[in-house]
Amino acid sequence: MESKIYEELGISKEVFEFGENILNSLKDRFAKIDETAEYNQLKVLKAMQENKVSEACLLGTTGYGYNDLGRETLEAVYASVFHTEDALVRPQITCGTHALALALMSNLRPGDVLFSPAGKPYDTLEEVIGIRPSKGSLKEYGIEYVQTDLLSDGSFDYDRIKEVLLSNDKIRLATIQRSKGYQTRPTFSVERIGELIKFIKELRPDVICMVDNCYGEFVQRNEPTDVGADMVVGSLIKNPGGGLAPIGGYIAGKKECVENAAFRLTSPGLGKEVGASLGILPQFYQGFFLAPTVTASALKGAIFAANIYEKLGFAVIPNGSEERFDIIQAVTFGKPEGVIAFCEGVQAAAPVDSFVTPEPWDMPGYDAQVIMAAGAFVSGSSIELSADGPIKEPYSVFFQGGLTWPHAKLGILKTLQSLVNKGIVVLQ
Structure with missing residues (x-):
């Protein structure tokens, strides 16, 4: 040049x-x-073709957003790409932290314990969890938090993880942050995440495994849901928005987990049925x-x-x-x-x-x-x-x-x- x-x-x-x-x-x-x-x-293109994305999918809705073809088809496309049962992809999810908070708050109940087997989560989640006091945190709702730190070489402390899982039957959800955030540890590959999930599920098959997928989408050929994650969560103003999505977040995973998130995002009884897409769908589709x-x-x-x-x-x-x-x-x-x-x-x-x-x-x-x-x-x-x-x-x-x-x-x-x-x- x-x-x-x-x-x-x-x-x-x-x-x-x-x-x-x-x-x-x-x-x-x-x-x-x-x-x-x-x-x-080609994986994304195949998903769009299989789910019959049409010009009508780009039109959007207003008001309640009932029967929004474009919104429902887009969520089916995300589910196809991530190989999951369902997905929630909405402009009403304001950012990555909101998407993560939504996934946690909707799938945990008072008395449950949230477990991080990979050390401290991203800074903005500290107030969501209640590590740093904040109004409306999980801690305020009676949800406790435990973590195991990584070993000095950046690997998972499997002995300690096993000890924690077997000693606390109130652990309901394990959260795994794929990217390093503001830390200097290595980012976890999909393969390493899969090994950790397999280890957790062998000990406690009842524990939901959620992966914070921010900054990791499309870096490899597979995603955490291909190796056992029950949910992946991310922001549309990061990788999957392709630079065109002006707002939004996604949760893809098991149908029950996604349904829980939808009821928390909108209202019990309404869930995924409401939430107008307005005029934003062309950017969501083309960005993806x-x-x-x-x-x-x-x-x-x-x-x-x-x-x-x-x-x-x-x-x-x-x-x-x-x-x-x-x-x-x-x-x-x-x-x-x-x-x-x-x-x-x-x-x-x-x-x-x-x-x-x-x-x-x-x-x-x-x-x-x-x-x-x-x-x-x-x-x-x-x-x-x-x-x-x-x-x-x-x-x-x-x-x-x-x-x-x-x-x-x-x-x-x-x-x-x-x-x-x-x-x-x-x-x-």
Whole structure:
């Protein structure tokens, strides 16, 4: 690629050439990502054809939303792709945290125990669970929480998990977070999640296994529901929305679990029968159709970032050569200036609000200031080029997204340029 257009976008010759040298070693990996995207693209297309998606499915409804053909067909498409009995896909689910809270609150009852066998969940779930006090938390409704931490090498502590499961017959649901969140542990592959679910089910077949699937959809050829998960939960402004869905979340899984969630989302007695789709269905359908290739672009960006910053001597998770199981790339700078400069670079690469300078702020649901960079067409969309991180030790930034590979590439080069300009990185 000729460097002139990159120079016009603020990328120096030395930064551009540094990136090009990295890219020359990634061609084979990118080809494998494209193969996975092709498989998943055809999987989605097959589901749409089998469920007879028609022009009428794109029209939407108003008011109560009774007999909404498009909504019901879309949920059937999701169930087909995730190989589940049912699915709930709604714009009334406001975000990923809401989808997770909905799945938990609808399938747990007072006196039940929620179990996390993979350590602490994502920060915003702490208030949902009641780890940090909050109005309406599970704890306020008499639902207790227990967890087992991962071993030092990032593996599951099967001995402790067995001990907890066999000593507490009130455990009703096990929640497994696929992605790392704001942690530096490895993301779990679908295969590893399947091994954990199999272990849990052999000991306690009555325990519901739910997987927080955020950032992981379409990264591999299979999904957690293909290896025994009773529910998968996610956000439509992440992978499955393909960058087009402006809001929404999904829960796919066993019919009873999904039905419980529907009754909680709307009302007992109403469930899935209400909830108008308004004019949003074309974006939901087309976004889901595009999601496999959009996810592939984000994956390429994450791998590019890992290899650049690993070569510069920073700790990166996953490392530059590891297999990928989500779209998130963590880079640890060890000081807040690195996190801030990285986010400034991502913001400067954005198509929207590129002129804005991101700053740390007291974001709701977090226990430290957070800086977020996302000049996105959909506010908060983390399948679009974005980066964020808490301003606390070890001062790691979390990069994700990119609707197209060229944009993801530019974003990473802009982060490097920002760090070079501030003297945090010196290229040899």
